[in-house]
Amino acid sequence: MFKKGQSATAYLFLAPFLITTLVFFFYAFGRAIYYSFTDFNLFNTPHLIGLKPYVDVLGDSLFRRALANTLVFAVIVTTLQTILSLLMAVALNNKIKGMGFFRSAWYMPSITSSVVITLIFLWLFQRRGVANYVITQLQMYQPYILTVMGVLIVVQIVQVLFERSRQMPAGWFDPALAAVSALIAVAVTVVLAFMGILQARDVPPFDFQYFADVWLSIGGVQVLSIPLLVIIIQNTFTTIPTLMLFFLAGLQNIPGTLYEAADIDGATPFEKLMNVTVPMLRPVTFYVITVGLIGTMQMFDQVAVIGAAAPQSTLITLAYYVYINTFKAGTAPVNMAAAGAIILALIILVMVFIQRRFFPSEASV
Amino acid sequence: MTAVPSQRFINAGKNEQWLARRRWARAGWLYLFMIVMSFFFLGPFLMGLLSSLKDNPNEYPPRLIIPQITGQYISKAYSLGVQGGSDGWNGGLKPGRSVAFDVTVASPKDAPQTAPSIILFPYQPTSLVALARQAQAKDYTQLKTEPTGQIGDERSYHVTVTYPLLTRHTGDVISAKLGVPGSDLTAILPGGQTVDVTLDTPEAQAKQYDLNETQLVELVRSGEASNAKYYLRGPVFERTPLEVDVQRGQRIVSSTLPPSDKQNFDRSFAYRNITPGVLGYTFNNYRRAFTETTDPRTGSSLFLRWVLNTFLYAFLRVTAAIVFCSLAGYALARLSFPGKNLIFLLGVLFVQMVPSQVNLVSNYVLLKQLGLLNLWGLWFNGLVAAGGVFLMKQFFEGMPRELEESASIDGAGPFTTFWRVMLPQAGPALIALSITQFQGAWNDFFWPLVLLRNQINFVLTVGLSNFRSAYGGQGDYGLILAGAVLSAIPVIIVFVIFQRYFVDTGADSAVKG
Known part of the structure; x- marks a missing residue:
């Protein structure tokens, strides 16, 4: 193969990539490190002042809030999206008609921009918005819902016990019996409603204000704000479809014989999930968690779009902290912004390193 | 798992039908789950899409069936657009045209029996950037309300909005945009040519200083091409906002288009545009996204x-x-x-x-x-x-x-x-x-x-x-x-x-x- 002059050709091929990466990444990275030890404020000539910016940043209560918010957000979202996308993928992996449609439909949240979805969620979660309306409706029709569920459970138990008395291997979640139970439950509820025994409750509109300074606290420590919770829901909603596809690809590589063997052993669907699917998906899960952590630690778009619509401390993340400190009116504490960015980068790199070191797997990014 | 499942398995083997039923039921539940999840993933988008067509996306309770997607009202919006702006799609109100709008008000026995007060109101968009104040239909039109009949306690009224011409001259009608105001009114013709505008009636002269740059107008050209004079026929309005105020106890039973919003404890009804055309009615917010974000320096969106x-x-x-x-x-x-x-x-x-x-x-x-x-x-x-x-x-x-x-x-x-x-x-x-x-x-x-x-x-x-x-x-x-x-x-x-x-x-x- 080409040996003579191959290095030159290779560097020529790589030139645009190398030059832009050097200028816009490595040079920038170096400068950020440099600025984080100076008194730079965008307008002056930077002078080295040692570790002071880091001390300032760590002493800044807004930074500590941003750090806490970012970590809470990253851990909750990564956990939720990994588990839920795995379950979604398992559902999609069934060989039934119309799966192509569902796969495309479910993918919708992942193709639109975070700005669009954040705006839609802001609107949904207004004080008199659709989310509160749905909650009001659920409260109103709570008697109906409880009746349906209660009757369904009772009928299901009765049916399963009856089937078992006939020596049939009916499980508690037997689908055929559950279908019958559901029909009976709905019929009973309709009859009761028709007779006037069941009535919708008269409840005042649920008026919760989501983008207010409200916190969930543990032992007096503010852990999670409600606005951040809404963003957690939104972000999980957006990322599930992408991650679901990773899992789906992984699932399709699991040999079917494993499931057949499990079937012969009489494993329930849940046992198959825990004992076959989850272990076989370890490499993909590792990848999904890595991608998830890197992505969620950098959460920025949603906070910037919501901006002043929610109190700053409830939503601020490290990425947004860096942004607002860089563009603060007047003399911006750019050195503190740079120090914050370096800390953020270090946290992410340490997370990735720990994962690689202690949870080795054959998959790499 | 111990011996129990294998025991069950043997029993089930005897009954193939019993197992087939489970497979069917399982597929059924699966489809139900898939459909529910599809609503979950698509719901916010579909709800956003539907609500982007509403006059007021914040309405509570949120409706799913809205007049903007109802055939009856779309066709009325089209015909109102034709009446006001001779364009069923874009609507608007142009000089020399008149628009008819019907309102039916119910006045129960204990409520006042007076007629509602019907007026046009100004519409000034809030915008990303400062906009030159645009002329308002209410300053250029005459509005006449006449009762047309009564059934029970419901009285119907026929509202006519007439927009008289501002010039007595006749000739070719040209659409133009007003230019930078100076001592005289100037207009920029579609070809890019700037011409002086003549105001030949007292009504037109009265409006000279109310008209701002970038205002869309209709002109009449008369005379030879070399020394043609341009007379102001009148500004062109994108919308004709109508307000109906009823007395306490009265309510609006029906109207040509449903009111856009209610205020003042359901006594004041606003129709944001009674000459909408289909685009101005169903896709009003979309049109606004383009037209209400214009750059004041260039006039482009x-x-x-x-x-x-x-x-x-x-x-x-x-x-x-x-x-x-x-x-x-x-x-x-x-x-x-x-x-x-x-x-x-x-x-x-x-x-x-x-x-x-x-x-x-x-x-x-x-x-x-x-x-x-x-x-x-x-x-x-x-x-x-x-x-x-x-x-x-x-x-x-x-x-x-x-x-x-x-x-x-x-x-x-x-x-x-x-x-x-x-x-x-x-x-x-x-x-x-x-x-x-x-x-x-x-x-x-x-x-x-x-x-x-x-x-x-x-x-x-x-x-x-x-x-x-x-x-x-x-x-x-x-x-x-x-x-x-x-x-x-x-x-x-x-x-x-x-x-x-x-x-x-x-x-x-x-x-x-």
Whole structure:
């Protein structure tokens, strides 16, 4: 193969990539490190002042809030999206008609921009918005819902016990019996409603204000704000479809014989999930968690779009902290912004390193 | 599991039908689950889409059946548009036309029996940028209300809005836009020619100082082409807002179009536009997204500009990715040279782990010094995506070596081999690369927000987040939702066409990688 002059050709091929990466990444990275030890404020000539910016940043209560918010957000979202996308993928992996449609439909949240979805969620979660309306409706029709569920459970138990008395291997979640139970439950509820025994409750509109300074606290420590919770829901909603596809690809590589063997052993669907699917998906899960952590630690778009619509401390993340400190009116504490960015980068790199070191797997990014 | 399940299994084996029933039921539950989840994933978008058509997307309780998508009202909006502006799609109110609108008010016995007071009211859009005050239909029209009959306690009224001409001259009618105000009124004709406007009636002269720049007007041209005179026929109104105030106890039973909103404890009903046309009725918020974001200096639509900027940016990103990512990917996959592993580890993998906020200050300062705080700077900043290089490297590594070997036997150099042999084989990977880059560019928010400092240069994501701060405070979500839907359409179209690639690429690289 080409040996003579191959290095030159290779560097020529790589030139645009190398030059832009050097200028816009490595040079920038170096400068950020440099600025984080100076008194730079965008307008002056930077002078080295040692570790002071880091001390300032760590002493800044807004930074500590941003750090806490970012970590809470990253851990909750990564956990939720990994588990839920795995379950979604398992559902999609069934060989039934119309799966192509569902796969495309479910993918919708992942193709639109975070700005669009954040705006839609802001609107949904207004004080008199659709989310509160749905909650009001659920409260109103709570008697109906409880009746349906209660009757369904009772009928299901009765049916399963009856089937078992006939020596049939009916499980508690037997689908055929559950279908019958559901029909009976709905019929009973309709009859009761028709007779006037069941009535919708008269409840005042649920008026919760989501983008207010409200916190969930543990032992007096503010852990999670409600606005951040809404963003957690939104972000999980957006990322599930992408991650679901990773899992789906992984699932399709699991040999079917494993499931057949499990079937012969009489494993329930849940046992198959825990004992076959989850272990076989370890490499993909590792990848999904890595991608998830890197992505969620950098959460920025949603906070910037919501901006002043929610109190700053409830939503601020490290990425947004860096942004607002860089563009603060007047003399911006750019050195503190740079120090914050370096800390953020270090946290992410340490997370990735720990994962690689202690949870080795054959998959790499 | 112990002996119990196998015991059950034997029993079930006797009864094939019993098992078949379970399979059917299981499929049924699965479909139900899939449908419920589809509502969950699509619901917010569909709800947003539907509500972007509403006059008031914040209405409570939110309705699912709205007049804007009801055939009856769409056809009425069309005919009102024809009456007012001789255009059933765009509507509006033009000089010399009149519009008829019917309102029926119920007055129960204990309520006052007086007629409602019906007036036109001004509409001044709140906007991202200061707009010149536009002329209002209420200052130029006459409104007549006459009772047309009574059934029970319901009385009907016929409202006629008449817009008399401001000139007595006749001739060709020309649409024009008013120019910079001076001692005389001037207008810019569709051809770009600026002409003086003559006001020949006292009614027209009374309005001389009320009319501002960029106001759309109709002129009458009379005389020879060389020394033609232009007479003001009247301004053209995009909308005709009507307000109906009823007495306590009275209510509106029906009207040609349903009222847009109610105020003052259901005594004041506003019809935002009684000459809407179909676009002005069903797609009012979409039209507003374009028309109410005009740049006062140029009169052109900022939103349209953002759409074009976004397309340009996406195009530039895709082009750069196709050329540079495949070159770099090929070099990393197939050529041997010192520092290859280092470049891959640092330039491709490490780069993807470090948050962009680290490079924020330096890149901002650098591009500012270069005077590149615009689309081009944004493009250079992300010229060669590390993710794209990774994708192409993976792809070229998967291709058979025989192709290159035969090419090298034919005496082809590395560049020829890449250009003639490898790249033509890379179709699927290039499509995948283009799609991810297009989507990435279209949805990019952080860097555009940092680097684009002028409204003219914005891309859609940054513009939309500006919508949030400009309109969100007042709760004008109609415009925000319409903008959001519009900005999502191109990616959705790309997705629908190239579904297969969306659904395959990322997943493959995860598993193979």
